[in-house]
Amino acid sequence: MDTNERLKQEKSRIDITNSVKSFTRYWWVYLVSFAFFITLAVIYVKVKAPVYDISAKIILNDNDDLGKSNLGGLGSLMASFSIGGAGGKYVEDEIVRMRSHSNEIELIKRLRLNEQYSSKKEFMAQRITYFNDSPLMVYIPESILDTISVTSKFEIKVSPDGSKADIEVKQKKDVTYSRKGVALPADVRTPYGTFRVSTTSFFKPGKDDLNMRVIISSPNVTVKSLAKNIKARTPSKKSGLVLLSYKDVNTERGCAVLDGLVEIYNENSLADTRRQAQAAVDFIKNRLEKLYSELETSEQSIESYKRTNGIVDPEVEAEYIFKKKQLAESGVIEYETQASVLRMVIDFLKSESNRYSLIPFAADMPKEPLEEYNKLVMERLRLQENARGNNAAFKTLSAQIDAMRSNLISSLERQLAAANIAIADMKRSDASTSSRIADYPSMEKDLLSLYRDQKIKNQIYAYLLQKLEESELKLSRDITVGKTVDAAYPDTDPSSPKKSMVLIGAAFGSVVVAYAGLMLWMRLCSMMKAARTRKTKKD
Numbered sequence: 001m002d003t004n005e006r007l008k009q010e011k012s013r014i015d016i017t018n019s020v021k022s023f024t025r026y027w028w029v030y031l032v033s034f035a036f037f038i039t040l041a042v043i044y045v046k047v048k049a050p051v052y053d054i055s056a057k058i059i060l061n062d063n064d065d066l067g068k069s070n071l072g073g074l075g076s077l078m079a080s081f082s083i084g085g086a087g088g089k090y091v092e093d094e095i096v097r098m099r100s101h102s103n104e105i106e107l108i109k110r111l112r113l114n115e116q117y118s119s120k121k122e123f124m125a126q127r128i129t130y131f132n133d134s135p136l137m138v139y140i141p142e143s144i145l146d147t148i149s150v151t152s153k154f155e156i157k158v159s160p161d162g163s164k165a166d167i168e169v170k171q172k173k174d175v176t177y178s179r180k181g182v183a184l185p186a187d188v189r190t191p192y193g194t195f196r197v198s199t200t201s202f203f204k205p206g207k208d209d210l211n212m213r214v215i216i217s218s219p220n221v222t223v224k225s226l227a228k229n230i231k232a233r234t235p236s237k238k239s240g241l242v243l244l245s246y247k248d249v250n251t252e253r254g255c256a257v258l259d260g261l262v263e264i265y266n267e268n269s270l271a272d273t274r275r276q277a278q279a280a281v282d283f284i285k286n287r288l289e290k291l292y293s294e295l296e297t298s299e300q301s302i303e304s305y306k307r308t309n310g311i312v313d314p315e316v317e318a319e320y321i322f323k324k325k326q327l328a329e330s331g332v333i334e335y336e337t338q339a340s341v342l343r344m345v346i347d348f349l350k351s352e353s354n355r356y357s358l359i360p361f362a363a364d365m366p367k368e369p370l371e372e373y374n375k376l377v378m379e380r381l382r383l384q385e386n387a388r389g390n391n392a393a394f395k396t397l398s399a400q401i402d403a404m405r406s407n408l409i410s411s412l413e414r415q416l417a418a419a420n421i422a423i424a425d426m427k428r429s430d431a432s433t434s435s436r437i438a439d440y441p442s443m444e445k446d447l448l449s450l451y452r453d454q455k456i457k458n459q460i461y462a463y464l465l466q467k468l469e470e471s472e473l474k475l476s477r478d479i480t481v482g483k484t485v486d487a488a489y490p491d492t493d494p495s496s497p498k499k500s501m502v503l504i505g506a507a508f509g510s511v512v513v514a515y516a517g518l519m520l521w522m523r524l525c526s527m528m529k530a531a532r533t534r535k536t537k538k539d
Contacts, residue, residue, distance in 0.1 A: 026518055033514035034507060041506035049126050050494030053253035057245040057485040058262055060094055083189070091234045094481070096240060098265040099232055102382070104223050107260050114145075114222040116215040120206070131253035135162075138188075138214045139196040150192055151221065153259050154214035158184070160206050162199045169195075230261065241485070247495065255488035265272035266480035272378050277474035280360035283348065284468045291461045298454040305447055329452065331426040337456050339419040341463075346412050349405055356380060356401060360467070367406055 072496030096104075115136035120127045138154055148170045157166040165184055169177035185198035195216075199245045203210075227234050231245045244261070348354050358374050380401060383394045 011071050029518060030514045032511040037506040037510035041502045045502055048497050049249045051247050051249055051496045052251050052490045053495045054246040054258055054488055054490050055246060056258040058242050058482040059485050060091060060240045061481055061483055064295040091240055095232045099230060102210060103264050104226055105219050106264050108219040108222050108237050110262055111256055114217045119210060119212050129250045131250045133202045135200055136212045137198055137200050138216060139172055140216060144193040148192055148218050151217045156212040158210040160208060162203050162205060167197060254490060257486035262482050266482050269481040274475055276358050277471040279358040280471040283360040284464050288464050291457055295457050298457060304448045305450060325430060328426055328430040332423060333452060333455060334427060335419050335422045337459055339416055340456060340460060342412055342416040346409060349409050373404050373408060401485035
């Protein structure tokens with residue numbers, strides 16, 4: 001062992017020895033420090049209002065189950081071209097929607113969370129927080145609620161009978177209003193607006209004054225703290241369960257926050273579903289009117305052709321001849337039906353009148369791009385209702401929708417081109433078969449073309465009728481997306497302050513402070529003694 005290590009060990013032993021001696025000699029310092037810190041801890045635990053954890057559980061439903069019904073031959077065709085099928089809810093996306101800024105602002109306005117009412121009877125008593133049961137109310141006009149930029153803090157001392165009050169208002173840390181003995185109800189005029197102070201039905205006359213504190217903020221200010229305290233998560237990516245939590249000193253208010261958030265989310269989701277269903281109903285009804293007219297024209301053409309050429313039942317007459325053409329003809333019908341549907345959707349997207357409209361029955365289109373397009377359109381509709389003036393977010397969203405619509409049209413046109421190629425191939429196969437039935441009258445070919453056109457229109461008409469029925473059912477249903485598993489409930493024990501942790505921390509802090517104080521005092525004494533010794537030697 002070298003000299004440096006020996007010196008370090010000896011110094012360590014000396015430090016420990018000095019610490020033990022100081023504790024033995026100045027034990028009363030540790031005792032006083034311990035008593036002081038424990039007293040502070042007890043006062044803190046007694047005065048500090050307990051905070052409780054509030055929890056709620058909901059499960060997300062897929063309320064688009066009508067879109068999963070069997071559409072027959074046309075539905076199979078749509079699925080084969082990636083146009084059919086309905087998607088479920090993405091839980092993480094729904095959590096973002098649930099906790100959106102607009103939903104939280106609406107929650108604050110409904111529950112008046114931007115207004116905090118509390119009172120304190122004694123200096124050492126816990127502060128009482130009110131929710132819908134405050135004995136005093138401060139009213140603020142709706143016209144200035146969203147525009148007020150400062151937080152207003154009211155300190156109000158109400159007389160025992162509730163007839164008078166001493167009122168002081170602080171805004172931006174300055175006292176903007178201070179009056180004593182004001183008769184209630186009273187109008188409080190400040191540079192940022194006029195408030196009205198009045199007692200409520202919950203006020204009970206007593207022997208002592210009522211010391212109230214009221215803090216009023218703009219919803220846009222309150223939403224920051226609200227968003228920070230609300231937590232939402234899902235147990236796993238495959239789970240539809242959403243776990244909500246919130247912390248509050250008032251359990252009734254905490255439960256109302258979580259239940260209110262779920263209620264607003266369900267209301268908005270239901271409104272979005274109905275808005276999309278209404279857009280589909282309007283479009284389908286317009287298309288059905290045109291198809292009905294086209295079907296009548298097709299039936300008249302077939303009837304006229306039969307009468308002119310004296311044909312009674314061409315299917316019986318040509319049963320054997322056309323048996324070989326059945327496969328090719330069915331293929332032409334399927335692909336031409338596909339092409340018609342694609343052209344119908346492309347025409348809808350290209351129409352200037354539908355520039356910012358929801359794409360009807362999006363569940364039967366390419367899944368991800370059309371769902372995203374409809375989400376953007378619905379977001380634009382909400383912004384259009386609430387936006388004021390030259391809103392940059394509104395313009396940005398409109399430009400994003402325009403770009404996505406252009407991409408969708410290009411994608412659908414590529415699918416249409418592929419369908420046309422398939423139609424051409426089928427027709428070539430049909431022509432090859434037709435070459436082997438040269439004796440078949442040309443009028444039969446013309447009549448078959450008329451039948452084929454009528455069948456295509458009939459299938460599209462039946463498909464649109466089914467989608468119309470589904471959309472009208474969606475309009476009439478009240479099925480919410482978020483089904484409550486557990487309504488909001490508080491924990492029985494507060495999450496803070498933890499009495500045991502506070503007392504342990506106080507005890508540990510008392511020892512550290514006492515030790516540090518003693519070491520500092522002893523060092524100062526040593527320095528002073530050394531200074532006196534040097535002075536004596538010098539003299």
